[in-house]
Amino acid sequence: MYRVLVADDEPMSLQMIVKIVNDRCSEYHICDCAVDGRELLEKIRREKPDVVITDIKMPLVSGVRVSEIIHTEMPNVFFIIISGYQSFEYAQRAIRSGAADYILKPITPSGLSEAMEKLSDRIQFAYYSRRNRLLQQICNGSEYDLDEMKAIFPYQSVFLGLIRENGLPRRFSKSVGREIYSDINERYMIYGRDERESLYLIPQVMLGEQTIEGYLQKVVARQRKSLNYQTIIYSDQLISITDLTDVIREMYNTLAHCIIIGRNQIIKIDGKRTAFSSETENQVARIIDETFNDMETIIRERKFETAKKKIKSTLIHWQKQGCPQSWMEYAVRNLNSLCIRYGHVSENSELIDREILLDDAFYNAMSIEELSEMVIDILFQNEKEGNVLKLDSPEFLQDVLDYLTQNIQKQISLSELCHIFGVSQTYLSRLFRKYTGLSFNQKLTELRMEKAKRIINKNHDFYIREVAELVGYQDQFYFSRVFRSYVGKSPSEYADELENDTV
Template structure:
């Protein structure tokens, strides 16, 4: 059916308006989506024409009379009987056939009948020497709009072709625009669905949901080491499979899984279930090809209102977790939506994690094992268990990064929990990532703590001769409390501040005694002692001999 352009234009205006609204929404939600493939215009190529007559000279005459260039027409060939004409129609797929009404093999009317079965929109101009109206009436019955009598006149032929070209252009423009509207609607609908998956704002989907329909989200959970290329392939396989059915479905990839949005009538419910089961079988075949691929189909709750769509999405995600217990490559259907209270567990874990960070004697792995026993004892559901794992890990990660004051000090390993093949594997992954987080935190804190020590050593090497040097002065230089810095310095250097400074001064005194002729008083003053006697006393206490004896022995 060819729809007039005057009918299509308002539809496209509405589509463009929604596109602008959607682009603003995606920008707010920080979602990237490529809209450059949306083309609102397409160039119409020249009309292709086939000429058929059992007389070669008539074919040649017709071709000579046509103003090919002026009318932007393309000659795709000539045929001299009906069968040859039909074959060339199959091969060249012309837009217009100029044919004699009587030809061997197939006459004009039989040719039109069979050709129309192949190309319903194919146009014909009938040329004949017969004036009988029964031929014209038969031709009109087959959809022929133009009927010319021999002898053919150039002006009449080109005027007829001009009318045919105008009709062809209108029809082609209409068909192209209809196709683009359909394609662009699906593209923008996909962008709207992606926005919903991230923001859970179901109103962004309102232009695509009509009244009195049911809505349901299907989740295809995918686990694979090579996830990006695999999910692209599976998305195409899924699209191909659902195109065969009449259901209204939108497919979108998000965060490593596939999501399908169904809008359907009540009588199509069984068809939806059947399609979901078909998808399971398709995914099983792909799992045989990709040995490391695990996939599971999960159907969320059926909802009647658009504002309830987030419940369908969340229930689908919840029931998807059954794969950890019952296995992959199968379908699960949600019959409820869980709303567990996780705060007591999250607070408890956060408190323990912070204690583990402060006290190296505490064992995070043993705590995790005790936590698993507690969750099982309290009969915490599979969904709540996994949410406790994920949310407590995110809390711990945030705490570690905040305390270390460095964004890259600790690594995010959340995907190890998400990619677990079973519940036991998820528990093991949780133990490992929490324990690893503790280790990364402690290492990062050691680096962070060692920085003041490095600064203080550099400062002391430059100022140890300063008579006014003190622990308080150095603590202020590294921006730490003097008591805390004193303990930190001794822990890292093995000796206290005073002993370290004394060692630097004695080493310099030895060098000056051996390498220079400076007097004892001058050396004492140079390394920070105004009283030579006090210097001599300290030197003898540390080196077991007096400064002048050291010079005689080593100088």
């Protein structure tokens, strides 16, 4: 319930406001009252209410002045100013002070309850925005206000679970993806560094008899896409909200060191930080160097077919042995440096372009075989470019985009698209970035969201589940989160705005 502080120097008026809120406004409760402006300031700072209802003309400090002061100190507090003055000048002053509403006397139960009902949507959205900001701070390891966290997420402890689809988030691309948050009406919190990740903070009361592992497996089953692989990391211990930063950092660290290309995994952590020591990293480096100890000579002597076979067989062998993505990235980027050093880069190639394409390869690959092919294409791209230059045109990419648009309701992977159009994944990824400035996944999501907007534009009375299915999403909740990240509002909020504009 939202907390309300009421201020009026007339006892009868004060009692009436309190009674209306108690009797008619079920989402609110009175936390305190004040009879002058100075007392009101003190109690606002102490009680930290969500709403202040105050008379415009108060002893010692006016209601408008209190609103101005608190608006700078505590911008999340909403003011309703009550006045017996009908002059526009008074209303204008109230609005300039940051007041959310201005009500004329005499106060009526219907008038005040209607104002409170309208205000509840604004308070809910403010809570939602603050919740997302705090969660982003926690996940990024930044300092956050624990008291504010307790106020907007009133659980002392939660279960944590992380779901990652395919490879790690991109690191070199400027457009790394949009952050994902839970919907405004969801009681648990979700944060994703991009569209392929979901970190769940779930209170015990919401799990019931389920385990956190079982719940996450149901989520994966609901939104699983074709051949994509999933990594689940969870703790079966309740985590105090004071320990969130450390445990979330441990989850991200575990993810970075444990993702295996093409393999579904469920990994349990104990809530304590695991050390991935420099000794372990050095051991990995030694194994990689020993494996490719003759690769420099092979590349320098331009024995590219030998190099390709060795790269492919080694990556496949490592994957079977359970070697994580981080190993392979380290090895591949070393190989990329060798190719650059010995001149296997065309004059027009940008070094950063190769890094971005490697990012895309690890991000998109659904199997180790796909990754091997993409890596080889990137490292030795010049050998094939002469055969496909005729496809390097906006017209060709438009054909690809037309196909995506016509089949938007299907689960379409980059691999399938390349098979249809007869080009490599690396080459098509380069075309997407060259002509749209986006990766394949980012452009596909954009097309899906634009199609969803058109569907909603045509029919305001819709089921979110149906729209989600029409644009290729099996999970309506996931669709709603992605829609909000792109449009800035949920599908239902977007439809309501269209309805209001029509009226």
